[in-house]
Amino acid sequence: MNLLSLTDFAVKRSGKQVLQSVNLDIQPGELVGLIGPNGAGKTTLMRAALGLIPAQGRSSLTAMAARARGKAAAWMPQSREIAWPVDVETLIRLGRTPHLGAGQKPTDADAAAVERAIARMGLEGYRHRIATQLSGGEQARVLIARSLAQEAPLLMADEPTAGLDPAHQIATMQTFATLARSGQSVLVSLHDLGLAARHCTRLVMLHSGGIAADGAPRDVLTPDLIRAAFGISAHLQETPDGIIFQPLEVLS
Amino acid sequence: MPAGAVRPMSVSVQTSKLTLALGLAGALLGAPVTARDVPKRVVSMNLCTDQLAMLIGGQGQIVSVSQLAADPRSSAMVEQAKGYLTNHGRAEEIYLMQPDLVLAGTYTARATVRMLERLGINVVTFEITNSLDAIPEQMIQMGHVLGQEAKAAGLVAQFEATLAEYRADIANRPKAALYHANGYTSGDRSLAGEILTVAGFENIAASAGYAGGGVMPLEVLAMAQPEAVIQSAPYGGGSRAEEIMDHPVVAALRENGEAGGLTDHDWMCGTPFVLQAIADMTDLRTRIQEAAE
Amino acid sequence: MSRLALFLSALVVVLFLAALVIGPANLTITQSLKALVFGDGGPMTLVMREIRLPRAILGLLVGGALGLAGAAMQGYLRNPLADPGLIGVSGSAALGAVLSIQMGLAAALALALPLMALGGALVGVVLVLLLAGPRGSSLTLILAGIAISAFAGALTSLVLNLSPNPYAASEIIFWMMGSLADRSMVHVWIALPLIVIGAVLLSTLSRGLDALTLGEDAAEAMGINLTRLRLSLIFGTAAVVGASTAVAGAIGFVGLVVPHLLRPWVSARPGALLWASALGGAAMILASDILVRVVLPERDLKLGVVTALVGAPLFLHLIYRTRRWGA
Numbered sequence: 001m002n003l004l005s006l007t008d009f010a011v012k013r014s015g016k017q018v019l020q021s022v023n024l025d026i027q028p029g030e031l032v033g034l035i036g037p038n039g040a041g042k043t044t045l046m047r048a049a050l051g052l053i054p055a056q057g058r059s060s061l062t063a064m065a066a067r068a069r070g071k072a073a074a075w076m077p078q079s080r081e082i083a084w085p086v087d088v089e090t091l092i093r094l095g096r097t098p099h100l101g102a103g104q105k106p107t108d109a110d111a112a113a114v115e116r117a118i119a120r121m122g123l124e125g126y127r128h129r130i131a132t133q134l135s136g137g138e139q140a141r142v143l144i145a146r147s148l149a150q151e152a153p154l155l156m157a158d159e160p161t162a163g164l165d166p167a168h169q170i171a172t173m174q175t176f177a178t179l180a181r182s183g184q185s186v187l188v189s190l191h192d193l194g195l196a197a198r199h200c201t202r203l204v205m206l207h208s209g210g211i212a213a214d215g216a217p218r219d220v221l222t223p224d225l226i227r228a229a230f231g232i233s234a235h236l237q238e239t240p241d242g243i244i245f246q247p248l249e250v251l252s
Numbered sequence: 253m254p255a256g257a258v259r260p261m262s263v264s265v266q267t268s269k270l271t272l273a274l275g276l277a278g279a280l281l282g283a284p285v286t287a288r289d290v291p292k293r294v295v296s297m298n299l300c301t302d303q304l305a306m307l308i309g310g311q312g313q314i315v316s317v318s319q320l321a322a323d324p325r326s327s328a329m330v331e332q333a334k335g336y337l338t339n340h341g342r343a344e345e346i347y348l349m350q351p352d353l354v355l356a357g358t359y360t361a362r363a364t365v366r367m368l369e370r371l372g373i374n375v376v377t378f379e380i381t382n383s384l385d386a387i388p389e390q391m392i393q394m395g396h397v398l399g400q401e402a403k404a405a406g407l408v409a410q411f412e413a414t415l416a417e418y419r420a421d422i423a424n425r426p427k428a429a430l431y432h433a434n435g436y437t438s439g440d441r442s443l444a445g446e447i448l449t450v451a452g453f454e455n456i457a458a459s460a461g462y463a464g465g466g467v468m469p470l471e472v473l474a475m476a477q478p479e480a481v482i483q484s485a486p487y488g489g490g491s492r493a494e495e496i497m498d499h500p501v502v503a504a505l506r507e508n509g510e511a512g513g514l515t516d517h518d519w520m521c522g523t524p525f526v527l528q529a530i531a532d533m534t535d536l537r538t539r540i541q542e543a544a545e
Numbered sequence: 546m547s548r549l550a551l552f553l554s555a556l557v558v559v560l561f562l563a564a565l566v567i568g569p570a571n572l573t574i575t576q577s578l579k580a581l582v583f584g585d586g587g588p589m590t591l592v593m594r595e596i597r598l599p600r601a602i603l604g605l606l607v608g609g610a611l612g613l614a615g616a617a618m619q620g621y622l623r624n625p626l627a628d629p630g631l632i633g634v635s636g637s638a639a640l641g642a643v644l645s646i647q648m649g650l651a652a653a654l655a656l657a658l659p660l661m662a663l664g665g666a667l668v669g670v671v672l673v674l675l676l677a678g679p680r681g682s683s684l685t686l687i688l689a690g691i692a693i694s695a696f697a698g699a700l701t702s703l704v705l706n707l708s709p710n711p712y713a714a715s716e717i718i719f720w721m722m723g724s725l726a727d728r729s730m731v732h733v734w735i736a737l738p739l740i741v742i743g744a745v746l747l748s749t750l751s752r753g754l755d756a757l758t759l760g761e762d763a764a765e766a767m768g769i770n771l772t773r774l775r776l777s778l779i780f781g782t783a784a785v786v787g788a789s790t791a792v793a794g795a796i797g798f799v800g801l802v803v804p805h806l807l808r809p810w811v812s813a814r815p816g817a818l819l820w821a822s823a824l825g826g827a828a829m830i831l832a833s834d835i836l837v838r839v840v841l842p843e844r845d846l847k848l849g850v851v852t853a854l855v856g857a858p859l860f861l862h863l864i865y866r867t868r869r870w871g872a
Binding site: 047050052066067068069070071073074075076077079081082083084085086087090091094095097098100102103143146150 | 623749751752755756757758759760762763764765766767768769770808812813814815
């Protein structure tokens with residue numbers, strides 16, 4: 001059963017064809033890293049798949065009605081906006097929005113989902129703290145908890161690790177990996193190729209308006225593909241602790 | 253003619269005016285020439301001085317009256333005003349008419365008056381008329397200024413005689429209120445207030461604590477329960493100030509009492525035409541007293 | 546939160562009753578309330594039912610409308626400085642109202658007045674959204690508001706000065722500052738339909754505004770229809786602000802002060818702030834109207850003066866805070 005299915009997917013922005021002939025299927029239990037150079041269209045692909053911008057071709061998510069879509073996929077945009085000084089619990093509860101009908105009050109099921117999300121992200125002591133007064137790393141965790149509370153089978157995140165310290169970056173990726181192991185799937189766009197290599201079960205590389213490679217990290221992070229897409233040389237090593245990937249030089 | 257315009261004058265006043273006019277014509281022909289210079293080209297810039305000047309001025313003495321004299325809302329002498337040039341209160345315009353006397357009111361633009369004086373023209377300013385007693389005084393003053401003392405004296409005599417007919421003692425005075433845009437009322441010590449008093453009404457403004465006039469709250473008007481509400485005809489175009497005259501409370505008072513009167517051009521200035529206003533109000537008061545019986 | 550609802554409702558009821566019993570006619574409380582309810586047909590009933598009752602009802606409706614509109618605009622624009630008066634919506638509504646009166650349409654058809662005020666407000670709201678947009682910086686928002694207010698105010702003044710009616714020119718004060726004096730039940734019926742429709746439209750924004758806390762993308766991905774949200778906001782705000790301004794003139798700062806004061810009490814949730822601001826706005830206008838009658842009874846002190854005396858210092862404080870913490 002596909003959690004996301006893109007068929008002949010194409011996106012045009014300001015008259016330019018940014019993406020074309022994209023075919024992508026995501027099954028349960030995958031942690032998919034979406035990688036590519038700046039401007040390759042990672043954010044564009046995810047937003048178009050969710051129906052936030054117009055696209056051509058077929059996306060299984062846009063074929064759904066709006067609320068059903070919200071129950072099928074949780075979206076964490078790059079901007080990490082928190083507009084008002086609400087407390088953490090209220091913010092996490094916002095993730096239940098797709099499950100609430102018009103004028104409906106949150107039910108026990110909703111409260112339970114919020115509790116599970118709080119427990120999973122270790123935010124028990126933060127429940128009544130004001131979200132806008134937390135540090136960057138704490139806010140990132142709160143926003144992930146919001147997506148978890150949505151309890152959608154697919155979680156899509158745009159650069160969730162940007163600006164976080166190493167500990168928080170690793171913790172975030174490990175949370176995603178745990179989610180994947182429990183049957184959900186996660187699609188994250190990343191700039192940090194080392195992080196992507198270590199934690200993702202599958203990598204999708206975008207380049208020149210399409211998918212340049214799609215497979216296990218060791219199959220995607222080959223020197224030729226890295227040079228073609230990113231213009232760099234890198235060192236890849238498989239160790240008992242996992243893959244180590246380190247970019248080295250810029251190639252002209 | 254706008255709503256609430258002049259109703260035909262009562263016969264006695266009309267006849268005495270005609271007599272007056274004939275009498276004055278005769279008096280003028282035999283009047284001695286005074287030693288003082290009588291102004292020969294008089295321009296009037298103010299509605300009230302316009303009307304007094306037209307009444308008292310000699311043949312060809314008045315050259316121009318203000319534009320308001322031809323406005324039926326404001327002036328009781330619209331027909332007579334057509335026989336004069338119209339001025340708009342502007343200094344250059346008036347200067348070009350080469351007047352030897354200009355008549356103005358205390359609220360005429362100060363800058364214009366000073367400009368005319370600087371240009372060497374004699375300007376005489378008349379006060380606002382606040383009482384019926386001031387009317388004869390102003391007529392005499394106008395007569396003196398225009399060199400028409402005899403004519404003025406005749407008009408004054410006529411005015412006071414007619415006024416005396418109205419000043420009878422009235423026992424049961426019905427209550428009346430003057431209520432204009434913005435809830436403005438006039439107290440006893442105003443021309444409008446005195447018109448009401450002479451006509452036999454009791455002006456509620458005084459008993460409600462607004463003897464000096466001013467804005468009277470709608471609630472106070474309602475609690476006073478006047479039998480007549482005297483208003484003014486609304487201007488064209490809309491305005492919020494005048495909406496109060498259509499307020500349900502005012503409409504209810506108009507229904508319970510008589511259809512209240514309207515102030516019109518007879519009320520505006522201290523001229524003998526206030527006698528017409530007094531006549532109208534007396535009719536109203538009589539109707540109210542008859543309806544109460 | 547329901548404690549807040551109880552408190553605000555009680556406050557509004559108390560102020561409503563106070564508004565009914567305070568006035569220049571010297572009536573005792575029992576006298577006035579008996580005259581209102583039982584109606585002996587005398588002058589007291591006239592005063593209570595035709596003067597005080599419509600004024601109190603309008604205070605409730607107009608205050609509620611302005612509080613609600615302020616909370617809705619702040620929630621959508623995600624900016625605590627949004628207020629129908631400040632961003633020029635009230636000014637545009639006043640222009641529409643003045644045009645309908647001076648063109649004679651209001652005299653021909655009673656509902657022409659609030660409908661044209663709605664039209665004016667619509668133009669104002671759309672302009673603000675085009676110029677500043679959601680999550681536009683505070684600077685852009687306030688600049689847009691200044692521009693729209695100035696233009697609408699100038700046009701209003703022009704129309705009034707072109708009127709053949711000599712009173713019209715000085716009425717700019719009423720339209721710019723607002724007043725509930727000498728209103729009648731006619732005005733209540735003129736304003737009520739559009740205020741109710743607009744309030745219903747705005748109340749549907751509750752969930753959407755909450756979700757917008759996370760930004761437009763996240764909210765839309767959770768199933769919020771942003772287009773419908775935007776349309777409901779535009780028409781709802783135009784309806785309530787238009788109808789209020791048509792009968793009471795432009796009253797500013799209610800939509801700024803009330804949401805700001807109540808935000809901590811609803812845990813900053815924009816959806817809950819909607820109904821709380823409606824109640825709070827009603828309380829604020831009722832209190833201001835009572836103040837106006839008590840402090841300077843002989844003169845018609847405009848409501849906008851009182852709300853500005855309270856609101857402008859708060860506005861300055863908010864600007865200062867914005868400078869310190871960034872846009």
